[in-house]
Amino acid sequence: MPGTDKKYKRILLKLSGEALMGDEGFGIDPKVLDRMALEIGQLVGIGIQVGLVIGGGNLFRGASLQKAGLDRVTGDHMGMLATVMNALAMRDALERANIPSRVMSSIPMSGVVDHYDRRKAMRALERAEVVIFSAGTGNPFFTTDSAACLRGIEVEAELVLKATKVDGVYTADPVKDPSATKYDQLSYDEVLNKQLEVMDLTAIVLCRDHKMPLRIFEMEKQGALLNIVNGGDEGTLVVEL
Numbered sequence: 004m005p006g007t008d009k010k011y012k013r014i015l016l017k018l019s020g021e022a023l024m025g026d027e028g029f030g031i032d033p034k035v036l037d038r039m040a041l042e043i044g045q046l047v048g049i050g051i052q053v054g055l056v057i058g059g060g061n062l063f064r065g066a067s068l069q070k071a072g073l074d075r076v077t078g079d080h081m082g083m084l085a086t087v088m089n090a091l092a093m094r095d096a097l098e099r100a101n102i103p104s105r106v107m108s109s110i111p112m113s114g115v116v117d118h119y120d121r122r123k124a125m126r127a128l129e130r131a132e133v134v135i136f137s138a139g140t141g142n143p144f145f146t147t148d149s150a151a152c153l154r155g156i157e158v159e160a161e162l163v164l165k166a167t168k169v170d171g172v173y174t175a176d177p178v179k180d181p182s183a184t185k186y187d188q189l190s191y192d193e194v195l196n197k198q199l200e201v202m203d204l205t206a207i208v209l210c211r212d213h214k215m216p217l218r219i220f221e222m223e224k225q226g227a228l229l230n231i232v233n234g235g236d237e238g239t240l241v242v243e244l
């Protein structure tokens with residue numbers, strides 16, 4: 004039976020906010036949410052515990068708001084609140100697909116979502132609930148990539164997965180440089196030394212210091228997630244070499 008030889012028990016999946024907007028220029032495309040819910044449901048169905056971190060780039064980014072004249076910290080607060088909205092939309096899609104889930108926020112938001120609590124999160128994961136960690140790290144000047152690595156390490160996930168628009172880590176940004184070539188595997192230090200900007204450096208350093216394997220893969224590719232948890236070679240693996 005496909006999926007029975009799964010390699011991981013608990014993973015942390017990071018979805019970029021931009022990916023949620025699908026073909027729209029802003030906001031959330033419910034079709035994308037439904038497809039992601041289905042793919043996440045397949046993992047839950049074969050007994051894999053799934054933590055989720057969702058970005059906010061489809062709504063607000065602190066750095067962009069700063070360029071438009073806002074105070075950076077205010078902009079980062081807006082960005083973190085945007086991730087809570089995305090998390091609520093994802094929970095809604097998971098619920099519609101009958102997949103048990105809960106949202107936790109690094110910023111207390113009583114009456115809307117639970118405040119992040121590591122022990123509660125781990126217990127929920129053990130009960131096969133998808134736990135969506137929202138509001139990033141709760142601090143300005145960080146990104147949701149760092150939040151994903153941080154929460155992944157905290158809840159003892161075995162792998163952090165970054166689902167993004169490109170199908171792995173390249174020698175240069177493949178969107179800007181069509182001659183860039185893809186790595187199948189590379190070390191944390193290679194990503195740092197070569198300044199490969201697929202993920203922010205804080206996130207890479209966190210993973211390196213805690214030996215957390217990281218896989219970057221294409222969100223649009225159907226079945227990629229299931230293939231990865233079954234030990235398949237999608238995208239690029241960043242590990243200690």
Ligand SMILES: Nc1ncnc2c1ncn2[C@@H]1O[C@H](COP(=O)(O)OP(=O)(O)O)[C@@H](O)[C@H]1O
Pocket residue numbers: 019020021058060166167168169171172173174175176177178199200201202
């Ligand atoms: N060396 C690289 N390999 C792969 N992607 C890269 C690289 N450098 C920059 N990128 C860019 O990083 C993006 C992935 O980051 P992501 O966080 O999903 O996007 P964003 O920062 O726009 O939300 C890709 O869309 C790609 O264009």
Ligand SMILES: O=c1ccn([C@@H]2O[C@H](COP(=O)(O)OP(=O)(O)O)[C@@H](O)[C@H]2O)c(=O)[nH]1
Pocket residue numbers: 018019020021057058059060061063064065066078079080081082083085086138139140141142143144145146147148150
């Ligand atoms: O710990 C965090 C995580 C996120 N953000 C803010 O939230 C925005 C949205 O997150 P991100 O850019 O990581 O989203 P993604 O690119 O994944 O959609 C960021 O630009 C920051 O302004 C923050 O201040 N602290």
